[in-house]
Amino acid sequence: MAAIIDVEQCAGLRGKAVLLYATRKPEKAIPGSLVMDAQDQVDDPREYFVRMGISDETPVVIYGELAAYVWWLAKVAGLNNVAVLDGGMAAWEASGRATGEPGQPKNRGMIAAEVAWERIADKPEADGYVTTVEVDAELERALVDAEGYFSEDLREKLERRAGSARALILCGQGACVGALAATVAGYGDVRVLL
Secondary structure, three states, X not given: OOOEEOHHHHHHHOOOOEEEEEOOOXXXXXXXXXXXXXXXXXXXXXXXXXXXXXXXOOOEEEEOOOHHHXXXXXXXXXXXXXXXXXXXXXXXXXXXXXXXXXXXXXXXXXXXXXXXXXXXXXXXXXXXXEEEEEOOHHHHXXXXXXXXXXXXXXXXXXXXXXXXXXXXXXXXXXXXXXXXXXXXXXXOEEEEEO
C-alpha cells in the first residue's frame, strides 16, 4: 500500500483495513474507525497498535490531525502496510460519504516484527549523503496544504532545504509530516530526530 492514499482507495479498503482516527479531540469519524491518541507513554511503540487489534499484516489507514505522527509510530513499530488518508476527514466528507461514530477494537493484535529503532536519529547529521532538515511551520505548509492534502511536488520542496542529500533526518514541530513526505518523495533513508 502506498504511504498516502485517496478517498477512493480508502473506501475500497474499509472491509479489510483498520481505520485509525489519530486525534486528541474525536468528533465525527469515518464509521467504525478506532480513535488513537498515542499520548500515554509506552516502552514499546508496538503496544499502541496491538491495543487497536492490529497485527503485522493488518492494513492500516490513518487520518486526523495526528496522522503523520501515528504513521511514523507505525513504521517504528515495524508495520509496513500503513497509509495516511490524503485530505483526511475533510476529503472523506467532500466525497459525500457518511460520517458516524468511532468503533472499538474487537481484539488484541500481535506484532512479531522487531521495533525499527533505526528510524529514530539520536543526533543531527550533515555529510553530503545525509542531512538534517528542520520541518518548521513554513516547510510543513509547503508539504501539506491547509485542507490536509499533500503537495504533488514533495521532492522539489524538500530539496530546497536538503540540497542533494539522499538521506534525511527530519526534526522540528513537523518532523513526522516531513518523514512521511520524504518517504513518498523517494528518499530511502528517512529518520526522525526526537
